[in-house]
Amino acid sequence: MGDGFGARVLLPTLAVVGSVALVIAALLTLSAAEADRVAAARERRLAVLVLRQQFEQVARDQQGSTIWDDAVRQVRARPLDARWLDLNLGVWFREFYGHDRAYILDPRDQPIYAMVDGRRAEPEAFGAVAGAALPLAGELRRAEAPLSEDAADPTPTTAELALVDGRPALLSLKPIVSDTGDIEQAPGSEYFHLSVRYLDGGFLRAVAERYQFGGARFRPAGARAAEGEARLAFRARDGRLVGWFAWRPFRPGLAVARQVAPVLGAALLLVALVVAALLTRVRRATAALRASEREAQRLAFHDALTGLPNRAAFDQRLAGAFAALARDEGGIALFYLDLDRFKQVNDTLGHPAGDALIVEFGRRLAACAGDGVARLGGDEFAIVRTGAGARDGAEDLCERIIAAMREPANLFGARVTAGASIGVAFAPGDAADPVELKRRADIALYRAKDGGRGRWACFAEEMDDGVRLRAVEDAQPIAPAARCAAA
Numbered sequence: 001m002g003d004g005f006g007a008r009v010l011l012p013t014l015a016v017v018g019s020v021a022l023v024i025a026a027l028l029t030l031s032a033a034e035a036d037r038v039a040a041a042r043e044r045r046l047a048v049l050v051l052r053q054q055f056e057q058v059a060r061d062q063q064g065s066t067i068w069d070d071a072v073r074q075v076r077a078r079p080l081d082a083r084w085l086d087l088n089l090g091v092w093f094r095e096f097y098g099h100d101r102a103y104i105l106d107p108r109d110q111p112i113y114a115m116v117d118g119r120r121a122e123p124e125a126f127g128a129v130a131g132a133a134l135p136l137a138g139e140l141r142r143a144e145a146p147l148s149e150d151a152a153d154p155t156p157t158t159a160e161l162a163l164v165d166g167r168p169a170l171l172s173l174k175p176i177v178s179d180t181g182d183i184e185q186a187p188g189s190e191y192f193h194l195s196v197r198y199l200d201g202g203f204l205r206a207v208a209e210r211y212q213f214g215g216a217r218f219r220p221a222g223a224r225a226a227e228g229e230a231r232l233a234f235r236a237r238d239g240r241l242v243g244w245f246a247w248r249p250f251r252p253g254l255a256v257a258r259q260v261a262p263v264l265g266a267a268l269l270l271v272a273l274v275v276a277a278l279l280t281r282v283r284r285a286t287a288a289l290r291a292s293e294r295e296a297q298r299l300a301f302h303d304a305l306t307g308l309p310n311r312a313a314f315d316q317r318l319a320g321a322f323a324a325l326a327r328d329e330g331g332i333a334l335f336y337l338d339l340d341r342f343k344q345v346n347d348t349l350g351h352p353a354g355d356a357l358i359v360e361f362g363r364r365l366a367a368c369a370g371d372g373v374a375r376l377g378g379d380e381f382a383i384v385r386t387g388a389g390a391r392d393g394a395e396d397l398c399e400r401i402i403a404a405m406r407e408p409a410n411l412f413g414a415r416v417t418a419g420a421s422i423g424v425a426f427a428p429g430d431a432a433d434p435v436e437l438k439r440r441a442d443i444a445l446y447r448a449k450d451g452g453r454g455r456w457a458c459f460a461e462e463m464d465d466g467v468r469l470r471a472v473e474d475a476q477p478i479a480p481a482a483r484c485a486a487a
Contacts, residue, residue, distance in 0.1 A: 021264065024264060025264070028256075028260060028261075028264075031253060031256075032251075032253030032256060033253060034253065035251075035252050035253030035256070035289065036249070036251045036252070036253040038289065039249065039250050039251065039252055039253075039289055040230060040249045040251075042289070042293055043213070043230065043247070043249055043250060044230065044232065046211060046300075047211075047213065047232050047245065047247075048232065049300055050207060050211055050300065051207070051232070051245065053300065053312065054203070054207065055159065055170055058097075058099070058159075058170055058172045058195055058197050059157045059159065059172050059174065060311075060377055061093065061097040061099065061195070062093075062157075062172060062174045062193055062195050063155065063174070064377075064378050065088055065089055065092075065093075065193070066089075066155065066174045066175065066176045066177065066193045067155060067177055067178075067179045068176075068178075068179050069178050069179055069180055069182065069183055070088075071088065071089060071176050072176055072177065072178050072183050072185070072191075073183070074088075074089075075089075075104055075106075075112070075113075075176055075191040076191070080112060080113065082113070082120060085104065085113050086115070086120055089102060089104060089113070089193060090102045090104075090113060090114075090115035090120060091115055091118055091119070091120065093115070093195060094115065094117070094118040095118065095351075096351060098197070098202060098203070098206075099195045099196065099197050100116075100117060100169070100196050100197055100198045101114070101115060101116050101117070101125075101128075101129065101164070101169075101194075101195070101196035102114070102115040102193070102194065102195050102196070103115070103123075103125075103126050103129070103133070103193075103194040103196075104176075104191055104192070104193055104194075105126075105133075105137060105191060105192040105194060106191055107188065107189045107190065107191065109134060109137045109138070109141075109192070110123075111123035111124070111125075111126035112191075114126055128164055128165055129162070129164055129169075129171060129194070129196060131162075132160050132162035132164075132171055133160075133171055133173065133194055135160075136158040136159070136160055136171065136173045136194075137173060137192055139158050140156060140158050140173055140175065140192065141188050143156055143158075155174055155175055155177055156174070156175065157172060157173065157174050158172075158173045159171060159172045159173070160236060160237060161199075161234050161235065161236050161237075161242045162236060162242065163242060163243075164196060164198070167198050167199075167200055167201075167218075168198065168199040168200055168218055168234055168242050168243045169196050169197060169198050169199060170196070170197045170199060171194060171195075171196055172194070172195045172196075172197075173192055173193070173194050173195075174192065174193050174195075175190035175191070175192055175193075176190060176191045176192065176193055177190060199218060199234065199243075199245075200217075200218040204216055204217065204218060204245075208247070210299065210304075211299065212250070212292070213247040214247060214248040214249075214250065215229075215246075215247055215248035216245070216246070216247040217246050217247070218234075218243055218244070218245065218246070219231065219243060219244040219246045220243050220244075221241040221242060221243050221244070223243075223244065225244075225246065226246070228248070228249070229246050229247070229248060229249075230246065230247055230248070230249040231244040231245060231246035231247070232244065232245045232246075233245075250292075252289055256281045259281065260281055300312070301313040301316075303362075303374075303375040305355060305358060305359060305375070306358060306359050306362035306363075306375050307362075308362050308365075308366065308373055308374055308375045308381075309373070309374040309375075310374065310375060310376075311374070311375075311376050311377060313374060314374035314376065314382055314384070315434070317372070317374070317384050318332075318334070318384055318434045318437070318438075319434055321384055321386045321427075322427065322433065322434055324386065325427060325428060329387075330386055330387040330388045330389075330390060331386070331387070331388065331390045331391055331426060331427060331428065331429075332384065332385070332386055332390055332426065332427040332428075332437065333383075333384075333385040333386075333390040333391055333393075333394050333424060333425075333426050334382065334383070334384055334385075334424065334425050334426070334427070334437050334438065334441045335369075335382060335383040335384075335385075335394075335397070335398070335422055335423070335424050335441065336380070336381075336382055336422070336423045336424075336438075336441040336442055336444070336445040337365070337380070337381045337382065337383070337401070337420050337421065337422050337423075337445070338378075338379045338380045338381065338420065338421060338445065339357065339358075339361055339379040339405075339418045339419070339420055340418055340419040340420060340421055340449070340453040340454060341416075341418045341419065341453070342354060342357065342358075342378075342379035342418065345357050345411070345416055345418065349411060349412065349414060349416070352412070353411045353412050353414070353416075354379075356409075356411050356412070357379075357409060357411055357416065357418055358375070358379060360409045360411075361379070361381070361405065361418070361420070362375060362381065364401075364404045364405060364407075365381055365383070365401065367404070368397065368400045368401045368404055369383045369385075369397060369401070372384045372385055372386075382441075383397075385397075390426070391426050391429075394424050394426075394458065398422050398424065398456040399456075401420060401422060401456075402419070402420060402422070402454055402455075402456060405418060405419050405420040405454070406419060406454065419453050419454040420454065421445060421448045421449045421453065421454065421455055421456065422445065422448055422455075422456035422457070423441045423442060423443065423444030423445025423446070423447065423448050423456070423457055423458075423459070424441060424444055424456065424457070424458045424459065425437050425440040425441040425443075425444055425458070425459040426458075426459075430459050440459040440463075440464065441459065443459060443463050443464060444457045444458060444459040444463060445457075447463050
């Protein structure tokens with residue numbers, strides 16, 4: 001009977017248990033592999049998105065200092081005011097943005113100023129980047145149209161990936177131009193600002209910590225990939241390989257398998273329980289993966305300082321509003337805002353106080369406007385309102401924002417009253433596409449600032465005519481109600 005039991009019961013039972021175990025093991029292996037594949041694909045897409053945004057951010061960092069009448073005058077002045085260049089075009093870029101090098105080139109593409117690792121250097125330090133930078137300068141001077149692909153950047157930009165002192169770096173070159181148009185600059189006579197950001201070191205650590213790329217590192221072009229390592233190529237514009245952005249991919253499936261396998265080995269007779277545990281773990285791993293992806297998506301479209309939507313989210317929202325407008329669904333009101341005395345706060349109280357003021361400004365804007373507020377960069381904000389009543393509430397919203405910003409803010413023990421200026425443009429009345437609407441809102445903002453601090457203006461056609469005639473300084477401010485009536 002014992003032999004019969006073994007043949008008729010034990011062996012078949014063992015065979016069934018073994019078969020179930022094999023099936024479970026196979027399912028576990030396939031699930032782990034699929035989870036790892038999805039995670040790896042998600043991380044690669046995230047890496048491409050994050051690096052592209054970081055590269056574009058370098059040019060945006062330059063924009064605030066290179067589109068400026070004072071900058072044009074200072075680089076032309078002889079002798080040069082090196083201290084002013086440090087505080088606005090050189091050392092300040094290291095302290096505020098983390099850029100590693102900065103140079104200023106004259107119209108003959110000769111260096112007249114250099115900043116290396118946060119310190120002023122001799123202009124001859126330009127030799128370390130000249131091989132990659134001079135072709136960019138030549139291309140920029142020959143260009144008949146802006147080279148930047150960023151619609152929000154009004155000046156041309158050229159950029160290149162290259163090795164600088166053996167380290168991978170992004171080189172971004174922009175012309176220094178007048179912000180008012182009052183300073184004449186013949187084509188090809190502009191001074192250039194060159195900013196260099198190393199892609200290893202602090203840059204790589206910041207990206208890895210913020211977006212959770214484990215073991216992130218830079219590998220030279222000839223290095224072999226480590227086992228299990230994911231990597232993304234850094235290539236120059238001519239296709240030449242500069243190096244690799246490498247990281248250790250997150251493998252949720254493997255982690256799950258390692259945790260479940262001992263349970264399966266110890267409890268083959270409790271197949272149902274093991275399967276339930278497996279499904280629970282896989283479900284938790286999938287939920288964690290989705291939560292991680294949602295968080296990464298949120299970080300990619302929100303400003304780290306204020307938590308508000310960033311420029312990318314703002315551009316998406318505005319594009320969606322125009323898509324709805326094409327279906328005859330209401331209208332669009334675009335508000336451009338900036339702080340009136342932000343630079344004064346930065347200069348007197350320091351950058352931490354400036355950051356605190358930006359956070360407070362964003363909080364008050366959100367309280368006044370609710371949905372649709374975005375931070376574009378620096379002290380620049382925007383609000384998009386849509387629907388049939390978008391135009392009707394514009395004046396009231398401007399007044400509420402200006403009143404809110406008149407209230408003093410406590411910044412590190414100091415009471416600061418900054419104030420805000422606002423420019424407003426409407427679609428379809430003022431523009432038929434996002435780029436034109438942003439341009440006209442920006443024109444209205446400058447008209448408001450010309451009229452004095454703490455003011456707002458709605459776009460009117462005569463403002464555009466004034467810009468084209470370069471007569472902004474002669475334009476007379478008009479009352480807000482009249483401006484909006486004209487719009």
